[in-house]
Amino acid sequence: MPPVSTLIWIVVALVAIGMYLSWTAGRLDRLHARIDAARAALDAQLLRRASVAQELATSGVLDPAASIVLYEAAHEARQAEEEHREVAESELSAALRAVFGAQEQVEAVRQVPGGEEAAGELAQAVRRVPMARRFHNDSVRAARALRRHRTVRWFRLAGHAPFPLAFEMDDEPPVALADRPT
């Protein structure tokens, strides 16, 4: 029979370990919430970009060839299944770069009635997508770093939450729309 003081120490140690585990689980929970928020924001920005692109494509401001290319890419990006999303969004980026590669094209859009706002919205959208993606991937990295920690693995603190994945795509904005350092 071990002395009482030993038993007390064992209890104290168990409680301390329990509190540490609970705190770590709380941290992980917060990181998962941050990923969810970042992902929602990224989805919103991507959708906004595709919508503005589609509006421009159907507005008749662009020449027919450019309209078809842009419409096709924007449509694909909006309809893509989850596993093709990154590819479809990258293709929209490429299409936007192809269509708005020249400063003259942007100027032409600005000239028509309502074009100033459309060009402004598109410039804002192509600027915010890389931002939202960077914030999302940053939160994914933080969560992954914690989940790889042995305490989290041994005690299965992450539960059934799926291992977070970064969103990888080509989000380089058209030069004519992004006249500032990134």
Add this chain to the structure above:
Amino acid sequence: MKIGIVCPYSWDVPGGVQFHIRDLAEHLIRLGHDVSVLAPADDETPLPPYVVSAGRAVPVPYNGSVARLNFGFLSAARVRRWLHDGTFDVIHIHEPASPSLGLLSCWAAQGPIVATFHTSNPRSRAMIAAYPILQPALEKISARIAVSEYARRTLVEHLGGDAVVIPNGVDVGFFERAEPKKEWQGNTIGFIGRIDEPRKGLPVLMKALPTILEQCPDTRLLVAGRGDEDEAVATLPAAMRSQVEFLGMVSDEDKARLLRSVDVYVAPNTGGESFGIILVEAMSAGAPVLAADLDAFAQVLDQGAAGRLFANEDADALAAAAVALLRDPERRAELRARGSAHVRRFDWSTVGADILAVYETVTDGAASVATDERTGLRARFGLAARD
């Protein structure tokens, strides 16, 4: 939008970060946002209406020098009260990794947190030791901003993760509108910065000056900044000392007028710069810029397209470049034109829109800021109802 900004350094001490926060807050208020700034300040200091004092900063030795920091129970309580009363949609913390208000607010808050990293300090021993403590606080930040590509690189190396680059803002119009001053015009070179801080590079310029004055004898050097003037000119031949004019500390208006008046602005800084706001101000005022080729400076000057770069700490290269510029009015006019066009991207209208875009991105999918209530023991073991 209700925005809370946390300033890590004393409001009553002038400094780059403080000025940046002041200008940002005033810009956002002009746009109709509700802004509150939490900053360390003496209780007697008169504060603008949007600043809330977090108490006096305590001078303590940190990182090789004496820093004025806020920490401890009282500061933490003030941070929590500010967060609780503010009900902000987003809080913007500056320098979250310094052991001051930034870190305290990061610790105490939850919700959309934006953080700007200004300095690019090499990783210190204290930071490595504190990493396990720092990490849980820093991982609450939903969006990180670095002031330059260089600052972003060091941030990624030291803390991992990623950041978007948004440069510091300048009120370009203020410098553009300044009136040149007659007595500061006519073959003048300008320098602004602490005289007694070798990092600001005045010794390099002093070493280059004899060569410059030999080849362009009627040139004058105008130096604005605090420090020992006699010591600064000690290395100069006595005959040349009259061609160096010390203006002491200058007001914002005089700084703008000085930059409007000079023929060349020289920034010989030898290191420790993560941005280079003075170069942006010089370009706004239309001064041709000649700067050391530090990473941060090269980026601000568009890799030398918007201003001339010389090899860092090389007095001969500085002298040669300065002489070439002083003798070539056409090249100066070209630099003026390129600088004025390039500087638009640093204007508050652009920078402020980018910062607001970050705020909107992080608030898009999230609830508002609240104090981070520690979960009670009962809740931890699943005994209390979860909210």
